Amino acid sequence: MNDGKDELDELWASGARPIEAERALRAVRGRAERFGRTIRMRDWRETIAGGLVAAFFGWMAFVERDAWARVADVWIALSGVWIAVYLHWQSRGPKAAATTVTLEEYGEALLQSYGRQIALLKTVKYWYLGPMWVGLVGLDVARWRIDHNTAVWVTLGVVYTGLFGFLAWLNEKWAVRRIEAQRGELVEMMGRV
Secondary structure (H helix, E strand, O other): OEOOEOHHHHHHHOOOOOOOHHHHHHHHHHHHHHHHHHHHHHHHHHHHHHHHHHHHHHHHHHHOOOHHHHHHHHHHHHHHHHHHHHHHHHHOOOOOOOOOOOHHHHHHHHHHHHHHHHHHHHOHHHHHHHHHHHHHHHHHHHHHHHHOOHHHHHHHHHHHHHHHHHHHHHHHHHHHHHHHHHHHHHHHHHHOO
16 A cells, blocks of 8 residues: 555556556455455444344333333334344355455456445435334334424424435435445456456
C-alpha cells in the first residue's frame, strides 16, 4: 500500500496499458480478502445487534401485561433473530482455495460477491427494516391503546418511518453505489489484463 491506496487502485489508475497478470492477481486477491472481511464484520455486528434486540424485547414480552404489546415485543424479538439468520444464510457461498485460483476465477468470484451484496442491499427494506418497523409500530399502537396519547403515537410513527426510510436509502442507494463503483473498477482492470 502506498499513501492509503491499495494495489488495485494503483493498477486501475495506471492508464490503458496492459497489466501484468501476477500483479493483477495479487491486487484482486487483496481486494477480495478486504471485501470479505468487511462483509463478515458487518454480519457479526448485525448478528450481535439482532441477538441483543431479541433478548431485550423477549424479556419485555415476558414482563409485559398488555397482550397487544406482548405480541409486538415478540414480533420485534423474532425480527432480531430473523435478521441474524437471514444474514448467515445469505453469507453462504463457494469459498475457493487462495493458492489454486486463477485471476479469472478470482475476478469472477469477487464479481459474484459484489452482485450478492448489491442484491442483499437492494432488498433491505423487506427482510430487515420492514419486519422491525411493523413491530415498532405495533408496539406504538399498543402504547396508544393504554395511554390514549395521540401526539406521542403520531410522533413515534413519524420518527420510525423517517428513520427507517433513511436507512433504506442508505443501503439501497449509497451503499449500492459504492459497491457498483468497486465492481466497475474490477471489470475495467480485468479487461486490461
